[in-house]
Amino acid sequence: MNKEELVNRLNASARRQKADIVIKNGKIMDVYNQGWIYEDIAITDGVIVGLGEYEGENIIDAEGQMIVPGFIDGHVHIESSMVTPIEFAKAVLPHGVTTVVTDPHEIANVSGEKGIAFMIEQARQTPLNIHFMLPSSVPAASFERSGAVLKAADLKPFYEEEEVLGLAEVMDYVSVQQAEEDMVQKLLDARVAGKRIDGHLAGLSTDLINIYRTALVLNDHEVTTKEEALDRIRRGMYVMMREGSVAKNTLNVLPAVNEKNARRFFFCTDDKHVDDLLSEGSVNHQVKMAIQAGLNPFLAYQLGSLNAAECYGLDTKGAIAPGFDADLLFVSDLENVTVTMTMVKGQTVAEGSKAIYQDCASTAAPEPALLDSVKLAAPLNKQNFYMPIDSQQQINVIQIIPNQLETRLIHVEAPNARDFESDIELDLLKIAVVERHNGLKEIGLGVVKGFGFKSGAIATTISHDSHNMIAVGTNDADITAAVNKLQEIGGGLTVIKNGEELHSVPLPIAGLLSDQSAEQVNQSLLTLHDKLSLIGFTGGFNPFLTLSFLALPVIPDIKMTTTGLFDVKSFQHIALQ
Incomplete structure (x- = not known):
């Protein structure tokens, strides 16, 4: 804001001139006092300059609707939507999400600084307020085979970008605990720059929570129970309640929220596919869930707006008051969170279920490196997936937990054979993680239980966080065909x-993002999911999303890497038997 802008706003606030926009006949939500205000909203330069009785160059009649602050998603990986930031904005704005805090560590793990720069440039071309946290752990663990390695020196220049709020989820707890040099430098750089630090404390002990807070980590989105939430709150953290396409923790954590501690909670989606964003929305869905579960509606809306703004120092977001950006939602049904209109900085950007702002032609064309990210040395064959076993020893197996990121390690009797082949009757399927960034010819093989396929195979290059290829199937021939199709x-x-x-959804940008519209990707995903019935899938979860997290070696208990099974609790690789 410059001097001229400030004078203009002051004149409008003092009624020496008309406001640009005045909203009348609305019922304004006061998230501070948790009540209603029955006054006009005066807006100039996209900023609220007064609540009261005002004249405006343009008048909007709210017709008795409720006006609430725009929703804020406190932690999201836009790449998980499989569309670019421009298309992501079109998907979430109609649901009332006006601000997101994103961590581009998915594309950073594939393409490093070029990937981050691409996301920031795309974000600047949409009215959605997109703020960034810089990926702290690329790769997620030192032994991972990612497409890039980002040290503290690589991240530091990005703090000069105004969209950057801090350091994203610090997930390498070993580096924090051991005070390893580069991790310490990343933490210090963020603090010296006056930025925030996000946490990732999945399954960690109270001693490690103490260590994280000592490192000035501010929050955690990996909370799954009331007890975990209260433990973090009492140690001075914020807790994000997460509801994504796989991890659905909101209702389990919600009992921790009360009138005394509510300001330390807010909502996030973390990872959500574009089909889910279009159908049920984002933070609006969590606000509705919380109200239906019995939370006071004013608290639910506060958790969806103000609290995240306070956590991240977004001091002009999250409330309807003078000096705040006019990020406003018109709501016809409070409890069902029926958003009829979305405004960002006084501009109407969505009505009903459609974004209506002037579309932006992207000037941020991906660099060639982002479009050439699948680099197998040669097409694979069945022999690449041969897995010898000892029939006298038990096999270590990954047991998935539907709609959760965590897994269990179980032990099963080995078949009387020299090599393992998927067993459809026992639901023991072969899983493979194939290095795809540098042509290393490295393939990790294991066994997983819980998918329930009766034939065929699925595969994806979305494989958190290093995003190598990951496949699961009922036979080696189909696993081979699936991996080769991805290339x-x-x-x-x-x-x-x-x-x-049967069907494929191409994601040519870093193997993570489509170059098509959100609607086109959604239709292709619907077709993909329909085809799953042809291989016998009947589970009540998204098998692609579940598969994509089975290679993330910082979420307990047991995961897969390109070099085999990894025990997260002991933080070491283990043998198949």
């Missing part, structure tokens, strides 16, 4: 049966 299309998701492609 052919430059990354994405595919379903294979009897060696034939």
Whole structure:
């Protein structure tokens, strides 16, 4: 804001001139006192300059609707939507999300600084307020085979970008605990720059929570129970209640919220596919869930707006008051969170279910490196997935937990054979993680239980966080065909049966993002999910999303890497038997 802008706003506030926009006949939510205000909202230069009785150059009649602050998603990986930031904005603005805090560590793990720069440039071309946290752990663990390595010196220049709020989820707890040099430098750089630090404390002990807080880590989105939430709150953290496409923790954590501690909680989606964003929305869905579960509606809306703004120092977001940005939602049904209109900085950007702002033609064309990210040395064959076993020893197996990121380690009797082949009757399927960034010919093999496929295979280049190829299937031939198909299309998701492609969703940008519209990607995903029935899938979860997290070696208990099974609790690789 410059001097001229300030004078203009002061004149409008003092009624020496008309405001640009005045909203009348609305019922304004006061998230501070948790009540209603029955006054006009005066807006100039996209900023609220007064609540009271005002004249405006343009008048908007709210017709008795409720006006609430725009929702804020406190932690999201836009890449998980599989669309660019421009298309992501079109998906979430109609649901009332006006601000997001994103961590681009998915694309950073594939393409490093170039990936981060691409996301920031795309973000600048949309009215959605997109703020960034810099990826702290690329790769997620030192032994991972990611497409890039980001040290403290690589991240530091990005703090000069106004969209950058801090250091993203610090997930390498070993580096924090051991005070390893580069991690310490990342933490210090963030603090010296006056920025925030996000946490990632999945399954960590209270001693490690103490260590994280000593490092000035501010929050955690990996909380799954009331007890975990209260433990973090009493140690001075904020807690994000998460509801994504896989991890659904909101209702389990919600009982921790009360009138005394509510300001330390807010909502996030973390990872959510574009089909789910379009159908049920984002933070609006969590606000509705919380109200239905019995939370006071004013608290629910406060958790969806003000609290995240306070956590991240967004002091002009999260409330309807003078000096705040006019990020406003018109709501016709408070408890069902029916958003009829979305405004960002006084501009109407969505009405009903559609974004209506002037579309932006992207000037941020991906660099060639972002479009050439699947680099197998050569097409694979069945022999690449041969897995010898000892029939006298038990096999270590990954047991998935539907709609959760965590897994369990179980032990099963080995078949009387020299090599393992998927057992459909016992639901023991072969899983493979294939290095795809540098042509290393490295393939980790294991066994997973819980997918329930009766035939075929699925594979994807969305494989958190290093995003190598990951596949699971009922036979080696289809697993092979699935992986080779991903190389052919430059990354994405595919379903294979009897060696034939049933359907694929190409994601040519870093193997993570489509170059198509959100609606086009949504339709392709619907087709993909329909084809899953042809391989016998009947589970009540998204198998692609579940598969994509089975290679993340910082979420307990047991995961897969390109070098085999990894025990997260002991933080070491373990043998198949």
